[in-house]
Amino acid sequence: MSEADANGELNPLETFIELTRTELEQVRNEMTEIGMLVEQSQGEVDKLAKRNASITAHLHQIQAHFDSMPRDDIRSTYEAFQDAQQRLFTMRGQLEKLQSDEAHLNRYEKFLVKTLQIVEGRPALDIADLTGGGEKIIQEIIEAQENERRTISRQIHDGPAQVLSNFILHTEIALRLFDTDQDQAREELTSLKAAATSTFSQVRDFIFDLRPMMLDDLGMVPTVRRYSEAFKEKTGLDINLVITGTERRLEPHREVLIFRAIQSLIRNVRDHAQATQVKIMLDMGEHLVRVSVEDDGRGFDPELISEEDTKKFSLPMLQERIEMVGGSLELESAAGEGTRVAFSIPTGD
Helix, strand or coil: CCCCCCCCCCCHHHHHHHHHHHHHHHHHHHHHHHHHHHHHHHHHHHHHHHHHHHHHHHHHHHHHCHHHCCHHHHHHHHHHHHHHHHHHHHHHHHHHHHHHHHHHHHHHHHHHHHHHHHHCCCCCCCHHHHHCCHHHHHHHHHHHHHHHHHHHHHHHHHCHHHHHHHHHHHHHHHHHHCCCCHHHHHHHHHHHHHHHHHHHHHHHHHHHHHCCHHHHHCCHHHHHHHHHHHHHHHHCCEEEEEEEECCCCCCHHHHHHHHHHHHHHHHHHHHHHCCCEEEEEEEECCCEEEEEEEECCCCCCCCCCCHHHHHHCCHHHHHHHHHHCCCEEEEEECCCCCEEEEEEEECCC
């Protein structure tokens, strides 16, 4: 029997269920479309990879007989090589983006299915109780997203965007030098290759920071291990990661939350703590995942820190997210004695 009110209108719970069903249908349609795009893009990547391999082999032949090869052949081969590299790089980036979107939709579909399973057939909920403070949470989520977008935008502008603008100039210089100084042209191309390799590495770092693919493929523990190693290499921080308990997969949203929390905490160490050492403890317990991030930095007095600085550390948002899944967060710090942040999250098992 319907729980509609006296005017025949759906109550808030029924409205939510109906909207969720509609959203689920739309998500499944999008999954079908993106699956086709992934398949098409993978085929295109395979074709471009074969073409790139063929051109690379020809380029090696030219380099082996550089002094005797016609200049037009050298120029056209290098142009074809650069074009093939650019097309392959672009298509691989597009494929990774599509695969990431597909994985996101897949997780979202599972979340919607589980939500419907929970709420369908249950008594009507007091929606007012659920929405108290909701606006504040949404506002903080939006602020966190925008801060992350600003950071990524600045990194891309200061890194790959600047280097890519120089690629064009160096390519033009190399092409002109083919007619006057082939040795200098070769040096320019070598420099261009080194810059491209460095830029490609930066772009891969950005992609990993945005959404590491291995988080979906291998899970949270291998991703944390890989991220801490990469962070140590890039920053010079002495990061000691200790993992105990039974390594296993958790529900996707729990894995994302734990990884993002660790990511945020060690970024705080890098940006604010002036530390040289970081110790990360990750315990995969039977019913709880316990994490602590401890540094030997300058520390601070939690009682004296301003609300603005607290937001800068992203701790309020992090604490709210952890508490929303039944977890808890603790902060210990003192001026000159470093900082320790510990949190625990139910495994959901």
